[in-house]
Amino acid sequence: MNGEELTEQETALYDRQIRVWGADAQRRLSKSHILVYGMKGTVAEFCKNIVLAGVGSVTLVDDREVTEEALSANFLILPDENLYHGKTLAEVCCDSLKEFNPMVHVSVEKGDISTFGVEFFGKFDAVVISCCSLAKKKLINQKCRKLPKRVAFYTVDCRGTCGEIFVDLKDYKYSKKKLEETDECQLEFPSFEDTISVPWKALPKRVSKLYFAMRVIEQFEDAEGRNPGETSIADLPGVLKLRKELCETNSVNESQIPDALLERLLIGTSEYPPVCAIIGGILGQEVIKAISGKGDPLKNFFFFDAMDGKGLIEDISEPKPVS
Amino acid sequence: FFYFDSVESLPAEPLDPSDFKPLNSRYDAQISVFGSKLQKKLEDAKVFMVGSGALGCEFLKNLALMGVSCGSQGKLTITDDDVIEKSNLSRQFLFRDWNIGQAKSTVAASAAASINPRLKIEALQNRVGPETEGVFNDTFWEKLTVVINALDNVNARLYVDQRCLYFQKPLLESGTLGAKCNTQMVIPHLTENYGASRDPPEKQAPMCTVHSFPHNIDHCLTWARSEFEGLLEKTPAEVNAYLSNPVEYASSMKNAGDAQAKDNLERVLECLDREKCETFQDCITWARLRFEDYFVNRVKQLIFTFPEEAATSTGAPFWSAPKRFPHPLQFSAADTSHLNFIIAASILRAETFGISVPDWVKNPKMLSEAVDKVIVPDFQPREGVKIETDEKAASLSAASVDDAAVINELLLKLELCRNNLPSGFRMKPISFEKDDDTNYHMDLIAGLANMRARNYSIPEVDKLKAKFIAGRIIPAIATSTAMATGLVCLELYKVLDGAHKVEDYRNTFANLALPLFSIAEPVPPKVMKHRDMSWTVWDRWILKDNPTLRELIQWLKDKGLNAYSISYGSCLLFNSMFPRHKERLDKKVVDVAREIAKAELPPYRSHLDVVVACEDDDDNDIDIPQVSIYYG
Secondary structure, eight states: OOSOOOOHHHHHHTHHHHHHHHHHHHHHHHTOEEEEEOOOHHHHHHHHHHHHHTOSEEEEEOOOBOOGGGGGTOTTSOSOHHHHTTOBHHHHHHHHHHHHOTTSEEEEOOSOGGGOOHHHHTTOSEEEEOSOOHHHHHHHHHHHHHSSSOOEEEEEEEEBTEEEEEEEOSEEEEEEEETTEEEEEEEEOOOHHHHHHSOGGGSOTTSOHHHHHHHHHHHHHHHHTOOTTOOOGGGHHHHHHHHHHHHHHHTOOGGGSOHHHHHHHHHOOSBOHHHHHHHHHHHHHHHHHHHHTBSOOOOSEEEEETTTTEEEEEOOSOOOOOO | OOOSOOOOOSOSSOOOGGGGSOOSSTTHHHHHHHOHHHHHHHHTOEEEEEOOSHHHHHHHHHHHHHTTTOSTTOEEEEEOOOBOOGGGGGTOTTOOGGGTTSBHHHHHHHHHHHHOTTOOEEEEOOOOSGGGTTTSOHHHHHHOSEEEEOOSOHHHHHHHHHHHHHHTOOEEEEEEEBTEEEEEEEOTTTSOOGGGSOOOOOOOOOHHHHHTOOOSHHHHHHHHHHHHHIIIIIHHHHHHHHHHOHHHHHHHHHHHOSHHHHHHHHHHHHHHTTTOOOSHHHHHHHHHHHHHIIIIIHHHHHHHHSOTTOBOTTSSBTTOTTOOOOOOOOOOTTOHHHHHHHHHHHHHHHHHHTOOOOGGGGOHHHHHHHHHTSOOOOOOOOTTOOOOOOTTOOOOOOOOTTHHHHHHHHHHHHHHHHHHSOTTOOOOOOOOOTTOTTSSHHHHHHHHHHHHHHHTTOOOOOHHHHHHHHTTOOOBOHHHHHHHHHHHHHHHHHHHHOOOOGGGOOEEEEETTTTEEEEEOOOOOOOEEETTEEEOTTOEEEEOSOOBHHHHHHHHHTTTOEEEEEEETTEEEEETTOGGGGGGTTSBHHHHHHHHSOOOOOTTOOEEEEEEEEEOTTSOEEOOOEEEEEOO
């Protein structure tokens, strides 16, 4: 690359993974800066993965206080009140993550992320957000897209036994190994707003029901002014009403979004450790691919449901006009 | 990118709604989905985790968060005989830099207990296998609820699979290779076992290719690894075996009386006589002469026996592709690669003889002088030297009629040598350790391989690539490892719940590089049938009340099965072919096992297992389950 070789330390530590993605990718990783918002279990897994992989820096944002609930799925928070008392989620996670790889710079950024300007996001190569409302997701995505350089944008949310990842890499050029040769590829990703604006009727029938269900819950929380994840079974009537409206507007049958699925998402607001490991692993690899510019990225939604064990990739974008 | 229809995998029996109420515990999320009864089963589970590396660390983290084995009746036993080293830290996140050198299982257990102080975990350092069946005994296995593999090799997996088959325990298996991972559920009576479907064995290069006709760097590295082990580990170990027990050693060599024994003796004699090293200069001499032998003389002999224009018996050119015609090297102290070979070889030789390495070795000028001092005898290739060309040949030792006589001669010479050695003299065998960059092991392997590659005009490789191939390294990353364990832990709930059908379980395969994510139902076990009976590999037939051989045979006859051969382990207890065996028929099976097979049956054992070969009345062989004979 720039003639900057990996240090002897790095070669010794990263030996096994350099054999997977190559020294060049490792160099790029070591120069990358990742922003992470919303320190729940899945995000903790994701952070562990990229810190071990040897990114340049990880900046954590989450001013919420540590509660017992966090202990259920976040292994970065040890159940010792002395360790976490008076600290924010980001601060405790930062302390733990630093230990996994002293070569990665892990730090905390305080404040309301909605108020951070475009230049702030410009410091990063990848932005991963969780526990965000509909409005916040759109806002942060727009700011990332405004930048001339490419900032890889991801949302990730796990509710009970379900998980969702959204990917926006804007205009993405990358390389792909095919047998002995390397192909140069290009993909255009729609923004989050554009993606969720795609009329439901335009989507193939077999699209995961989770996609629609998550959008209903998302809009419900937005309309009711709730924090993400602040729902319960008592909200079911309200959610069903919203589903009816949305399905009518979109001219799709309500059976596309089963009651049982919505119930599960309303009740299961906590995360489930094995699902965190699965989603965190997939997301980690996606970010590594995007930083190294190698390998087909996930485009543009991934859904997982532990109930049936299915992992689905959905490409939710405007169908290309037939010219 | 997925296959198969959805299937509900909630608990199999209907549950009381109150079972799902949050209990204000850290497991509330799980309870809301799976109910507190199942959560209790998780907490009281007795788990055996085999391996504490990358998969092991990720598993422990998951299990601690889920509350597995965290209840009063719970127990998690984890075992791994390995210690922590630097390259582990990129995945095995429960370890820190200051843990390098410590036992993996102990450190991991301690870290997992920090995540959940209620975890009832015991860490052992035993490698699972036949030799540790005293540690992992019947009682240990019988108490287990589930076994989780966290291994890095197929042999260990096959052994654990056999044990789980025998004790009828669920086995949760997973593995990763770079960005790929797969999980497999092995459930007693429901699914096939792990060993039922094996990947085809890796193709190994024929011996003669590796020994005389390499055509790629893999052949050179295989040869290098083999020479390393022979020169530095096997021969010194053989020397020590002789020196520790000269009389026994001599008689076992005489008994064997074959080419292999002759070769062994020749090597031992070489070490103690002609090529014995007492000073570091001796080691340099040895290294220089090894160079000459490997990369000059052997090649000269080879091309003398098979000149460039040589033809095979059919008239075709002998040296046609893929064979590559070699050229002998010419040693030069000015060539750094030659010198590096000498350094690595002489240092390791010195180590086997317990000779310390002087500082001047690091001085290139002084080293070259030392090497130049070595007198290298002239070499003339000889007629009539046999070089193996048959790809199917499994051994290179050429047997000859007078092996036995030669062996006696060698033994006499060895005796003379031994008497001249200081008392208590032993060599130090060296075991190949790929990850220590200061030990010269990889330097020697790479040196051997690259000089050989140079002989055959094969492109050489750098140390990194050499280490990968010779060290049989598995590329590994944290992401696929984490995902694999997450997928397995999802299945764990179903296993502990107990009442699920085979269709409820999931085997998965994923490749995060593509990305590809696919799931499948496990395959049921093969069913064998005979008359109105059917059984699978999971079944064992049980005979109580201390039967005799005759009673066992009659019991099977009543089922329409004619038993003709009965074995215990690798020992034959009875075979209908041998008239002598008829005397045993009225003896108790357990007594025959003790007398003939020298079976050691400890006091806590009350049964033994025999393998019986049977035919039906039409002389067809029937594969029956193992038969457990209860004598206690």
